[in-house]
Ligand SMILES: *[C@@H]1O[C@H](CO)[C@@H](O)[C@H](O)[C@H]1NC(C)=O
């Protein structure tokens with residue numbers, strides 16, 4: 080099971096101070112939380128601002144208003160990534176390559192992303208290569224928990240914790256992940272509009288043009304979780320550089336489906352069939368009973384589509400970062416506590432309130448958790464809350 084993860088993760092895990100068994104024992108786990116909603120207290124960092132992205136504007140100009148506000152926060156995180164790259168390759172050659180060669184190496188990125196990233200680079204005055212790297216990063220390092228649940232009336236709810244920032248440095252002053260903390264001020268809710276009408280809504284990080292969490296009011300909701308595999312995203316990126324450009328970036332396919340998809344069934348078909356650059360899990364919910372599934376993807380094909388079947392007692396689907404037919408990494412079992420807390424909640428009582436309780440229970444909530452999102456397709460609701468996980472709390 081360890082082999083499924085990259086060797087670098089094993090090295091990393093071995094070097095982390097937290098004891099291996101900690102995740103299975105208090106104080107790093109806790110009884111299912113209750114009455115945490117509306118969010119307050121030490122695990123709630125604060126609200127997330129809304130911005131409108133006008134799709135009628137040319138791609139180069141769309142992100143301007145947002146990036147004027149968030150440019151300085153983006154610079155902070157890009158600097159952390161640069162410092163890390165320079166720590167690996169002290170000559171500075173790696174960053175020199177990123178700044179001057181990455182764009183050529185990758186070749187032209189598909190529309191509208193190329194122009195959007197150029198626009199972001201221009202407004203923030205950050206080199207295009209670094210904006211592109213920032214965008215590639217999410218293809219490789221998102222560790223998350225996603226849940227779709229159906230209540231007794233056949234009404235669907237979709238929740239997710241966005242966990243991000245592993246590997247990228249630990250702040251020993253206050254026991255936090257550096258990048259996880261730096262992402263909090265970049266977290267935004269986006270209302271993508273055409274002709275002044277909402278096309279879809281999403282929760283994302285300013286500077287990122289793909290989408291990992293979002294929904295189309297009335298139609299469907301979608302989240303993306305990272306899937307680790309030896310035949311992973313690195314190979315896909317390499318193939319892309321070598322000229323094999325028939326696969327889609329995963330954050331881009333999710334954006335495409337949210338922006339131009341017209342139904343749950345169509346979204347499911349695209350997410351199942353399109354060749355993608357990195358393995359992934361797509362968690363897709365629809366607008367009516369039974370429409371919820373987890374699609375486990377290889378780069379070339381779908382390995383499994385696991386669907387809700389409330390009449391068979393399967394009233395929720397849960398996805399973390401492991402194939403459902405395999406054990407989780409023993410150091411990182413967020414799946415069992417998520418299911419256990421959903422079981423305790425019962426289908427009668429599932430709601431935004433109780434979904435937030437589940438996503439607030441350690442280790443489902445952990446030091447990598449940047450935000451928690453709750454979506455209700457039918458009611459057109461999307462709520463995102465910034466999170467903290469004060470000590471004692473596990474690192475992931
Ligand atoms: C930890 O310290 C960093 C750097 O000073 C700060 O940005 C971050 O907000 C702190 N996080 C918490 C949870 O206190």
Ligand SMILES: *[C@@H]1O[C@H](CO)[C@@H](O)[C@H](O)[C@H]1NC(C)=O
Pocket residue numbers: 135273274275
């Ligand atoms: C959108 O609304 C603004 C302000 O209400 C208006 O000026 C603009 O013409 C509208 N745009 C479209 C494409 O309808």
Ligand SMILES: *[C@@H]1O[C@H](CO)[C@@H](O)[C@H](O)[C@H]1NC(C)=O
Pocket residue numbers: 190191334335338339
């Ligand atoms: C959605 O479709 C429009 C019209 O065909 C196209 O211009 C746009 O680039 C598409 N969006 C994405 C994210 O591919």
Ligand SMILES: *[C@@H]1O[C@H](CO)[C@@H](O)[C@H](O)[C@H]1NC(C)=O
Pocket residue numbers: 297298341342343344366367
């Ligand atoms: C649910 O989605 C389908 C397309 O998948 C659409 O035809 C239907 O109108 C939607 N229902 C509601 C109530 O919006």
Ligand SMILES: *[C@@H]1O[C@H](CO)[C@@H](O)[C@H](O)[C@H]1NC(C)=O
Pocket residue numbers: 392415416418419422
């Ligand atoms: C949750 O309930 C299902 C159905 O009763 C059961 O199969 C599963 O083992 C339970 N999971 C946990 C973690 O309690």
Ligand SMILES: *[C@@H]1O[C@H](CO)[C@@H](O)[C@H](O)[C@H]1NC(C)=O
Pocket residue numbers: 423424425427428
């Ligand atoms: C469901 O919610 C009701 C009302 O809040 C509560 O009385 C009941 O105990 C809950 N059931 C479970 C299984 O938690």
